[in-house]
Amino acid sequence: MSSDHDHHDGNDDHELRVSKIRDGTVIDHVHGGQALNVLAILGIDGTKGEEVSVGMNVPSDRLARKDIVKVEGRELSQDEVDVLSLIAPDATINIVRDYDVVEKHRVERPNVVEGVLSCPNAGCITTGDEPVTSRFSVLEDGVRCSYCETIVRDEIASLIDT
Amino acid sequence: MRHDHLITSKQLSRGDIETVLDYAAEIDADPSAVADRHAGTLLGLLFFEPSTRTKMSFETAMKRLGGDVVDMGPVESSSVKKGETLADTVRVIEGYADALVLRHPKQGAATMASEFVDVPLLNAGDGAGHHPTQTMLDLYTIRENAGLDDLTIGIMGDLKYGRTVHSLAHALTNFDTQQHFISPESLQLPREVVYDLHQRQNGTGIKEHDALEDVLPSLDVLYVTRIQRERFPDENEYQKIAGEYQIDADTLAAASDDLTVMHPLPRVDEIAPEIDDTDYAAYFEQAHNGVPVRMALLDLLLSEDESIGGEDDE
Ligand SMILES: [Zn+2]
Numbered sequence: 395m396s397s398d399h400d401h402h403d404g405n406d407d408h409e410l411r412v413s414k415i416r417d418g419t420v421i422d423h424v425h426g427g428q429a430l431n432v433l434a435i436l437g438i439d440g441t442k443g444e445e446v447s448v449g450m451n452v453p454s455d456r457l458a459r460k461d462i463v464k465v466e467g468r469e470l471s472q473d474e475v476d477v478l479s480l481i482a483p484d485a486t487i488n489i490v491r492d493y494d495v496v497e498k499h500r501v502e503r504p505n506v507v508e509g510v511l512s513c514p515n516a517g518c519i520t521t522g523d524e525p526v527t528s529r530f531s532v533l534e535d536g537v538r539c540s541y542c543e544t545i546v547r548d549e550i551a552s553l554i555d556t
Numbered sequence: 557m558r559h560d561h562l563i564t565s566k567q568l569s570r571g572d573i574e575t576v577l578d579y580a581a582e583i584d585a586d587p588s589a590v591a592d593r594h595a596g597t598l599l600g601l602l603f604f605e606p607s608t609r610t611k612m613s614f615e616t617a618m619k620r621l622g623g624d625v626v627d628m629g630p631v632e633s634s635s636v637k638k639g640e641t642l643a644d645t646v647r648v649i650e651g652y653a654d655a656l657v658l659r660h661p662k663q664g665a666a667t668m669a670s671e672f673v674d675v676p677l678l679n680a681g682d683g684a685g686h687h688p689t690q691t692m693l694d695l696y697t698i699r700e701n702a703g704l705d706d707l708t709i710g711i712m713g714d715l716k717y718g719r720t721v722h723s724l725a726h727a728l729t730n731f732d733t734q735q736h737f738i739s740p741e742s743l744q745l746p747r748e749v750v751y752d753l754h755q756r757q758n759g760t761g762i763k764e765h766d767a768l769e770d771v772l773p774s775l776d777v778l779y780v781t782r783i784q785r786e787r788f789p790d791e792n793e794y795q796k797i798a799g800e801y802q803i804d805a806d807t808l809a810a811a812s813d814d815l816t817v818m819h820p821l822p823r824v825d826e827i828a829p830e831i832d833d834t835d836y837a838a839y840f841e842q843a844h845n846g847v848p849v850r851m852a853l854l855d856l857l858l859s860e861d862e863s864i865g866g867e868d869d870e
Pocket residue numbers: 513514515518519520539540541542543544664
């Protein structure tokens with residue numbers, strides 16, 4: 395279904411790409427190489443028959459190379475968008491209904507993300523069997539466990555609790 | 557502002573700290589005045605890792621306030637051994653006790669536990685995290701000996717795993733202090749702690765060193781902590797490093813006559829016994845201060861009509 399516009403030349407043609415979705419979400423301006431992490435955050439691994447198109451490292455005006463993720467039949471919740479912002483701070487979210495973009499917004503970094511990332515500190519109380527939801531506060535340049543206070547700056551995507 | 561739990565020293569303002577220290581001094585001067593204040597009150601002691609001193613100090617403090625303690629006993633003989641979660645344990649003991657004291661090997665344990673209980677919870681050490689009641693008695697001792705403003709303090713030893721150090725460093729940023737951290741490179745302050753110290757506005761001076769001699773003459777207080785053998789894979793490496801962070805009479809020849817030497821105890825050989833009888837030594841006094849300080853904290857947390865820090869100090 396998307397093979398036709400994969401052959402477009404380098405210009406920012408996401409309007410065209412977007413128009414190929416009937417109902418769902420287009421996550422655009424994801425930093426190059428992060429698309430699979432975006433899918434991980436959304437819990438999409440293809441096993442449930444989700445219809446997804448991914449463009450990786452396509453040329454972009456705003457970012458040198460960008461990824462783009464199109465999810466058919468699903469509108470992202472604010473929570474999901476919040477977490478996306480941690481790995482895709484420049485992303486734009488386009489909500490599509492009946493081929494039209496009905497909403498378009500930038501992601502905003504939340505102050506806190508809950509139940510999404512797991513703490514990398516083996517000595518943290520959240521890594522055991524306690525009935526506790528992980529909680530991280532969002533710093534300018536990373537996230538911080540609200541329990542053990544460990545700061546993670548790189549590889550936030552690797553903490554995603556899938 | 558009112559605090560229902562005491563989890564980290566970061567939650568305490570200068571006003572909070574002064575309230576506790578002033579009250580501890582009052583209690584110290586006349587313990588009999590509060591002898592019956594908490595008759596019938598039970599303090600639950602949950603020590604998931606052994607700490608005879610801290611536990612006895614809380615027990616003494618509660619009994620001197622007229623109350624009593626219930627103790628879950630050693631972990632080996634408790635339901636924890638059978639796999640009960642901390643969240644369950646605190647919810648059960650909350651039913652027996654009016655306040656809880658928690659010592660736990662995992663970082664963040666006290667924060668999590670406090671989310672499951674309504675009674676006041678005091679963190680008595682969570683892994684390499686925090687130990688705020690130790691900090692309060694450290695501050696009390698520092699204030700008695702050297703004052704808390706215009707203070708130059710050296711904190712030496714294992715700064716990486718030392719929760720007493722982390723808590724103390726945070727608390728000191730409320731005062732006009734210069735903090736010098738002296739450690740081998742492998743045991744420097746965790747970057748998280750450094751981050752927090754630098755986040756504090758109105759910059760408290762923070763400097764890191766690897767040799768005591770760089771700063772010793774300028775210090776009012778030298779806070780020594782133990783470097784543990786088990787942090788080093790190789791005994792020789794330990795011997796080499798530990799030796800550089802031990803003090804004796806010769807070391808202190810370069811110090812000010814007014815220097816106060818502190819240690820959270822137990823010590824092994826970080827401070828030579830020949831220092832014990834000198835005016836430098838404040839570590840036994842420091843340990844004794846644990847009781848009035850914990851009495852003050854318990855009383856403030858257990859009294860409905862009072863709180864730590866009646867009003868904002870800002
Ligand atoms: Zn953690």
